[in-house]
Amino acid sequence: MDSIQPELFATVLSNVMLEAIPSVVGRVERKATVIGFALLVASARFQSNAKYAGLTGSVLRQLAAMLMDTTVKETKSMADRSIVDGSAPAAAAAAAAATAVATDEDLDSLEIEDTGYQASFARLATLGDIKIDPCPQITDPMVGLGQILKPVQAQIIVAAGPLSDETRECISHAIAQAQ
Incomplete structure (x- = not known):
């Protein structure tokens, strides 16, 4: 990326990717994040570049915040599933059912040629619920x-700079848990 524009990756990392970390939902997605x-922070290529190494502290702060956040985050589809399963309050289920009822005008406006698209979309929508864990081990x-951080902890601590006590404790706890 830096061959396209100098410091482009550092800009994307700090302004886009790090800002998106708190919005990651789902157990598998959070683990993959x-x-x-x-792996990015621990890589020699990242640590050997001063522009990137300077972002180590920001990355570690976001990761520690994610790991310390024990609240359950759910997506709209997870919330919809809880309504169907009956785990949501009856009022929410009734409201969802009321909005899901199609009128006769809506049904009349469907075109026959859309059925091919609808069948393909139905297959894709079904496959969308399958979770593949990229790191099952x-x-x-x-x-x-x-x-990941244990082998390079000395470089990471120097590159991270000043961290809050909570962040430092979380990262130290993670390294201590590593076998």
Whole structure:
């Protein structure tokens, strides 16, 4: 990316990718985010470039915040599933059912040629619920983070600069948990 524009990756990392970390939902997605960013920060190429190494602290702060955030985040589809399963309050289920009823005008406006698209979309929508874990060997993101950072912890601590006590404790705990 830097061959296109100098410092482009550092800009995208700090202004886009790091800002998106708090919005990651789902157990598998959060684990993949932690492992991916940990591998990025621990890479020799990242640490050898001063522009990138300067972002180590920001990455670690975001990862620690994600790991310390134990609230359950759910997507719209997860919320919809809870309504169908009956785990949501009856009022919410009734409201969802009321908005899902199609009028006769809506049904009349459907065109026959859309059926091919609808069948393809139905197959894609069904496949969209399948979760593939990109790192099944790592069961706990905290342990995975520690395993990745442990071999390079001396460089990471120097590159990270000043961190809050909570962040430093979270990262130290992750490294201590690594086998």
